[in-house]
Amino acid sequence: MLRGRESLIRLVGKRQRNVSLPARVSDRASISLQEELECGDVSLEIKGGLSLACCDWVECPVCGKQIRGNELLVNCHLDTCLQRGKKKKNSVQHTLFHFNLSKKVEYEESGNCVLEIQQSPPLETGVDCNTAAGSPEPEVSSTLECFEEPDVANSVLPAELNSETRDLYNGCLEARIAGRKYHRDVECQAGMRVHLVREPENPMDTYAVKVLTADGLSLGHIPKELSRYLSPLMEKGVVDVQGYVSKSTSEAARLKLDLREIQSRTIGSLSEEKVLAVKWSRLMDAADKGQDHGCRYQQNFLYMLQVVLERDLHLFTSDEIELLEAFRSISSDGQRLFVRLAQRKGPWFRLQNIFYEDIGDTNSAVHELVEGRYLVFDADVNSSELLEHLTVQELKDLAVNSKIMIKSATLSLKKIQLITAIRDALISLHFNLTALIREATGPCIRIAETVEVLLWRLQRLFFLNGEQEFHVFLLVDIGRIKYPSYRCARTMPVFASREDFLAYEQALQLAQVVDMSLEAGNSEAVNSSFRKARTTLELINAHTEIKHPFLARFSAAWVYATICTVAASFLEKERRYAEAINLFKQLLSMQYCPGRRGYWTLRLSIDLEHLQRLEESLLVAENGLNDFSVRGGDRIALQRRVLRLGKPPRRWKVPPYAALLKKKQKVVTIMGRPLNNANGMKSRFYGYDGQQCSVEDLALQYYAGEDGGGWKGVHSESGIWLTLFGLLMWDVIFSDVPDVFQTPFQTAPLDLCTDSFYPVRSSLIESRLQAIRDGGARQLVAETWAEHYGTSCSGVNWEKYSLEDLQTITVCIGGPGLSAICKLLAEDHSNWTAGMPDLLLWKEKEAKLAEVKGPGDRLSEQQVAWFLILSDANVPVELCKVSKTMNDRS
Numbered sequence: 078m079l080r081g082r083e084s085l086i087r088l089v090g091k092r093q094r095n096v097s098l099p100a101r102v103s104d105r106a107s108i109s110l111q112e113e114l115e116c117g118d119v120s121l122e123i124k125g126g127l128s129l130a131c132c133d134w135v136e137c138p139v140c141g142k143q144i145r146g147n148e149l150l151v152n153c154h155l156d157t158c159l160q161r162g163k164k165k166k167n168s169v170q171h172t173l174f175h176f177n178l179s180k181k182v183e184y185e186e187s188g189n190c191v192l193e194i195q196q197s198p199p200l201e202t203g204v205d206c207n208t209a210a211g212s213p214e215p216e217v218s219s220t221l222e223c224f225e226e227p228d229v230a231n232s233v234l235p236a237e238l239n240s241e242t243r244d245l246y247n248g249c250l251e252a253r254i255a256g257r258k259y260h261r262d263v264e265c266q267a268g269m270r271v272h273l274v275r276e277p278e279n280p281m282d283t284y285a286v287k288v289l290t291a292d293g294l295s296l297g298h299i300p301k302e303l304s305r306y307l308s309p310l311m312e313k314g315v316v317d318v319q320g321y322v323s324k325s326t327s328e329a330a331r332l333k334l335d336l337r338e339i340q341s342r343t344i345g346s347l348s349e350e351k352v353l354a355v356k357w358s359r360l361m362d363a364a365d366k367g368q369d370h371g372c373r374y375q376q377n378f379l380y381m382l383q384v385v386l387e388r389d390l391h392l393f394t395s396d397e398i399e400l401l402e403a404f405r406s407i408s409s410d411g412q413r414l415f416v417r418l419a420q421r422k423g424p425w426f427r428l429q430n431i432f433y434e435d436i437g438d439t440n441s442a443v444h445e446l447v448e449g450r451y452l453v454f455d456a457d458v459n460s461s462e463l464l465e466h467l468t469v470q471e472l473k474d475l476a477v478n479s480k481i482m483i484k485s486a487t488l489s490l491k492k493i494q495l496i497t498a499i500r501d502a503l504i505s506l507h508f509n510l511t512a513l514i515r516e517a518t519g520p521c522i523r524i525a526e527t528v529e530v531l532l533w534r535l536q537r538l539f540f541l542n543g544e545q546e547f548h549v550f551l552l553v554d555i556g557r558i559k560y561p562s563y564r565c566a567r568t569m570p571v572f573a574s575r576e577d578f579l580a581y582e583q584a585l586q587l588a589q590v591v592d593m594s595l596e597a598g599n600s601e602a603v604n605s606s607f608r609k610a611r612t613t614l615e616l617i618n619a620h621t622e623i624k625h626p627f628l629a630r631f632s633a634a635w636v637y638a639t640i641c642t643v644a645a646s647f648l649e650k651e652r653r654y655a656e657a658i659n660l661f662k663q664l665l666s667m668q669y670c671p672g673r674r675g676y677w678t679l680r681l682s683i684d685l686e687h688l689q690r691l692e693e694s695l696l697v698a699e700n701g702l703n704d705f706s707v708r709g710g711d712r713i714a715l716q717r718r719v720l721r722l723g724k725p726p727r728r729w730k731v732p733p734y735a736a737l738l739k740k741k742q743k744v745v746t747i748m749g750r751p752l753n754n755a756n757g758m759k760s761r762f763y764g765y766d767g768q769q770c771s772v773e774d775l776a777l778q779y780y781a782g783e784d785g786g787g788w789k790g791v792h793s794e795s796g797i798w799l800t801l802f803g804l805l806m807w808d809v810i811f812s813d814v815p816d817v818f819q820t821p822f823q824t825a826p827l828d829l830c831t832d833s834f835y836p837v838r839s840s841l842i843e844s845r846l847q848a849i850r851d852g853g854a855r856q857l858v859a860e861t862w863a864e865h866y867g868t869s870c871s872g873v874n875w876e877k878y879s880l881e882d883l884q885t886i887t888v889c890i891g892g893p894g895l896s897a898i899c900k901l902l903a904e905d906h907s908n909w910t911a912g913m914p915d916l917l918l919w920k921e922k923e924a925k926l927a928e929v930k931g932p933g934d935r936l937s938e939q940q941v942a943w944f945l946i947l948s949d950a951n952v953p954v955e956l957c958k959v960s961k962t963m964n965d966r967s
Contacts, residue, residue, distance in 0.1 A: 081646060084639050085592045089585055090543015092593075093533055094424060096586045249335050254288070254297055263294045265325045271296065273318045273334075275308050284308040288320075372409070372435075377550040378416045379405065385538045388567060392538070392578045397531060403449060410442040415451055418524060419532055420547060425455065427466055428520040443522060451528050455521040463518045464496045471517050472499065478513060534582070541571065541631065541819055541827075543585075549822050559868045563811045565818045571631050580617075584636035587613075591640055595647075607644035610637045611660065618667050627817065627828035629669065638669045645680065654684045671832070672907050674704055675711025682718055695722040709908045710939025713738070717938070742936075742944055743955040747779045748962045751932070760931035762959070772931040773915050776957045780918055780927070788925075790918035791878070795910050797917055799872030801883065801895070802902045804861040805854060807870065809841045809903075825871035830907035842903050849896040854887035872910070886917065889924035890952065897950035912939030914947075914954055925953035932961055 254265070270291050276298075279285035286299040286308050299307060310316045320334035382401060390398065404412065413436050418426060431439055446452040455463065467475065472495045499510075524532070536546055552558040572578040587606055594602035614637040629635055641660055648657040661681040665674065678701035685694035698718040701707050707715065716734050723732075752761040752769060764770040765778045773792040780788040791797060803810065810825060811818075814837055817826035828834045835842060848857065862880045887895060901909050914926035926947060928940055936944070936956065947954040 082592065082595055082643055085588050085643060088543055088636060088639060089589045089592055091546060092589050093586060094529060096589045096593075249333065263290065263296060265290075265296060265322055267322050267325050269322050271320045271322060273299065273307075273311070273320070275311055277308075286311070372413075373554055374416055374550065375409065375413050377554075378412070378547070381535060381539050381547070381550075385535050389538050389570065389572070391570070392534075392572055392575045394575075400450065400528070401531065401535075404451070407449060407451075408442065408445060410436045410438055411445040411449075414439065414442040415446055415524075418452075418522075424523045424529075425458065425463060425466055425521045426523065427518050428522055431522075447522070450525055452522045453525050455515075455518075455523070458521070461500055461514075463514050463521060464499060466518055466521065467514075468492075469495065472496065475499065475510065475513055475517055534578075537582075538571075538578075539820060540822065545822060553822075560822055560824065561811050561865065561868050561870060563818045563823075564813050565821065566813065566815045567819060568815045569625070569628075571628055571819065577632070580633035581631060581636065584610075584613075584633040584640075588636055588640055591643065595643075603644075603647060607640065607647070610640040610644065611663065613637055614641060614667075615663070618669075625816070626671075626833045627826075627831045632669075634667070634669050638664060638667070638673070642670075642673060642677070645677075649680070649684065652687075654687045658684050658688070671706040672830070675701070675707040675709070675715075678704065678707055679711050679714050679718075682715065686722070691722060692727065695719065695727060698722065708905060709942045710912060710937060713938040713942050737945065738941075740945070740948075744958060745927070745955055746958045746960055747776065749775050749959045750962050760934075760959070772959050773929050775959060776916060776927065776929040779957075780916070786920070788918035788920050790916050791882075792915055793913075793917050794915055795872075795913040796874055797878060797883075797886070798898060798902070798913055799910060800874050800878055801854075801858070801887065802899055803870045803873035804858045804883070805849060805895075805899055806842070806845060806903065807861045807865060809838055809845055810870070812838060812841055814838065824869045829871065832905070834906065835904045838903075842900070846896045846900055849899060850892040852892050854892060854895055855884045858883050858887055886919055886924065889919040889922055891924075894947075894950045894952040897946075897952075901946060909943075912937060912943050914940070914943065916957070923953075925955065927955050927957045929957045929959065931959050 271288055272291075274287045274289055276285040276287050277283050282301055282304065284301070284305040286304040288296045288298065290296060298304070307316075307318075311318065316336045318334055318336055323333050382404065386393075386398070386401060393401070404415070407415070414431075414433065417433055417436075418431075428440075428443065431443075433439070436442060443452065447454065464472065469492050472492065476495070476499060537543070540546065540549070549558070553560065572581065587610060591603060591606045591610075594600075594606060614634060617634045617637065641664055645657045645660045645664075648654075648660065658681060661677050661684070664670075664677050665681065678697060682694045682697040682701070685691075685697060695718070698715045701715045702712065702719070716732070716738060719728075719732060720735055720738065749762040749772070752763065760772045761769055762772060762775045764775055765782065770778070771792075777790050777792060779785040780790055810829065814826065814828075817828050819827065826834070828837070845857075848854075859880065862883075867875055914928040916927040916929060918925050918927060928936065928944075930936070944954055944956075
C-alpha cells in the first residue's frame, strides 16, 4: 500500500480546476516565474510560434508522448492524435475520448483533407452505434489489423473466383469528406460529380487516392486504411469509381461512391485474383468499421450519464438532475461539441478555432449549449486571461497596435515571455486593452463552472477512482485495452447519501491542495492543510460508521487518514517528532486503513525512540505484534525492535520468534567491477561480456555461466509471481461476488487487496490450490492463456513472459511451493506483492530464487519476511551479494 505523496496523487487523479492554492502561493509562483525569465531561461518552440517554456509536462493518452504548452498547443496535439488514431505503446492513464477509430492519413497535416468511406446500407456485422457502450465485456473489434499489410497468401477468399462471381467487385459506398476547412477555396455543392485518382507519387503514402472535382480541383484524399486496399484495385483496372456530393455545408460535405467492376478487364492468375479479392473484402470491412465512428464517443458519454443517473440518482439535487437529464434532448451536434470540449484542457476556447468534422453547424451547437446553461461566453472574463489564447504573432500585433512601450528585443521572446511583458506593461501603465484583446481572440466560450463540477462527479462515480477517465472508452474502442468478463452485481450504493459523497469530494479537494502545496514547496500551506485534515478526521471518527472493508476507501475518513499519513512523514522530515507521535497515536486509535497500521505502529515506535522514550517505544512495538493487521515486513521490523530494546534489565524473557529472526540465509558472493560508487545511486557494473549492466543483470550473467550453474533466469521481482497468480486464479478473481465489480472497466475486484477477498471465496480458492498442488498448474496456465490472452488483469503481464517459460516455471517450482505462494497472495494481496526476490532461476526440473544486493546494501524487513515464507514452503532461495573486484581502487 502506498504511503507517501504518491498515495495522494493516486487518490486525486486529474486535478479539479476549481481547486487552487492560496493567493500568496500563487503570487510567489509568479515571482519565481518572472525570476526564471529574467535569468534567461531557455524554452522550446515548435512551428506556429507556440512557446513551451514554463508549462507543465502532460502525457498524451493517445500516443503516449510527453508534451507541454498552453491549452491551444495541447488541444492541437490531442486533436491531431485523435484524428490519426495513434495508439499509445505503453499503458496509460489518460483524459480524452476517441473521435475516429480509423487512422487518418499522415499527410493531413500538410493541408489535405480526407474522406471517410462508409458502406451503405450497413452490413449485418457492423457495430450498432446505438448499442450501450462499456458493457461488462466490451467486445469492440480493433481496426488496427487494417494498418498491417495483409497476408494474402494465407487469406480465405470471400467467394470462389469463377465466372459466376463476376459481380464480386461491385458496391456503393457513402463517404464523408473530412478536413473541408483546408479546401474552402474549392467550391463543393450538393449534386456535383467527383472522381477518384491514384496519387502514387505522394511522399507520405504511395497508396494515396485523391478526390477531384470535374474541373480537376482536389477535395481531399481517401483515408489511408481504405486507400491501401482501393488503390491496388484501381491500379489493376478492376473497378471504376464514380461519385457525387450528396450533402454540403460550409464546413463539411458528404458524397456517395459507386464502385463497379470493369467487365472488359483482363482476368489475372488465380493467385493475383486472390490478392485482389482479399483487398476488396478488407476495403468493405474497413468501410463498415468506420460507419459509426462519428457517434461512438457521443454514445459512450450518454452511456456513462445513464449509468450514473440510474444507480446514483440520490446523490444529485433536483436542479442537477434536471440539467443532466436535459442533455439527452440536446441535438446531436450539441452533444458532440460538449463532449469534445469537456475533454480538452480549456478553460477558454476561441470560437473561431472550434472546428470538428462530425459537427455540421458549430455556431448553432454553441448557442444551443449556452441556452441550456452548459456553456458560457466570455462576458465577465478578465481580458488578461485571454492573452494565453493568442498566437505569438497576435501578441506581437497587440503590442504594436496598442502602442505599449515594449523594447524591440521583447518582440523576439517566446510566447510566455511576451504575455508576461504585456501584463507587466498593463499593470504599470494602467492600460486597458480589453477591446483590442477581445477583437484579437474573437468570441470565447467555456464550460460553465457548475457543469464542470458535475462532469467531475460523473466520472468519479462511474469509474470510482482518479486514475481512469473518459479516455478509457477510447482505449477500448481502438482495441488498446480489453477488459475481462464479469457480472456487475450491485446490492448496495457506494455512497449512502449525498452528504457522504460531498464529504468525500471535499476530502479529495484538500488532498489536491496538499499535493499542490508539496509540489510548490509551500510549507505554510502544507501545515495549514494538515491541521485541517487532522481536525476533520477527529470529527468524522466520532460520528461515522465503518463501511464495508472494500468500500471504506470511498469515504472521507479514508482520504483524511491518507493525508495525515503524508503529514506524519512531513513532520518526521522536519524532526518534529512530538507532533508526529500525536498524529500516529490518533491514526492508530481509529479503524481506518488497516493496511497502514503496521507502518503507523513502526513509525510511532521509532519516533518515541528519537525522543529517548525507550520504554514507551518498546511497549508500542510489543502491542503492535498483537495487532492482526500488522503483517509481513512491518511485523519483522517490530520484532527486531522488541529484541533490541527489550534486552535485560527491561525484559528478561526471550520472545519465541528470536530464533527465527536469527536464521541465516544462504549467501552467494560474486565479484564485479563497478561504474559508479556514489551513495544513493543504483549500482552499475561492467558485465561478464564487457557491457554496462545493472547489479541484477550481472547476477543473471553469473548464474547463466558454468560457475553459476547454467541457470536460465529473469529479473522479475513480483512481476512473474503476480502473472502466475492471475493466470492460475483467473476464475477465482472474476467469480460472481456481489458489489466487488461496480464498473465495466475493472482489472480486479474491489476487495482483492482487502482481508475480505479470501473468506468470501475460500471454497473456490482451496479447490484451485489443491489442483495446483496436484500438478495441474501447467494445464491451468495454458487454458487461461488460450482463453484470455491480452485481456487486462491486475498484475498479469502478457508480453514479458512467454507461455512456454511460464509453463516450465510452474513445473520447476513444483505444486506445493506454487500453491503456498498463491495462497499467501490470496490471503493478503496488498501486503505480499512487494519484497519478492529479484531473480527467478530455473533449469531442467528445478528452480530457485535469488535476492541481489550490491555493495553496502542489505535485505529489507519485507524481503526477510519473504525469505522465511519461501523457506517454510521448501522453495530454494538465496542471497546473492555483489562485491567490488580487488583491483578496483575507487
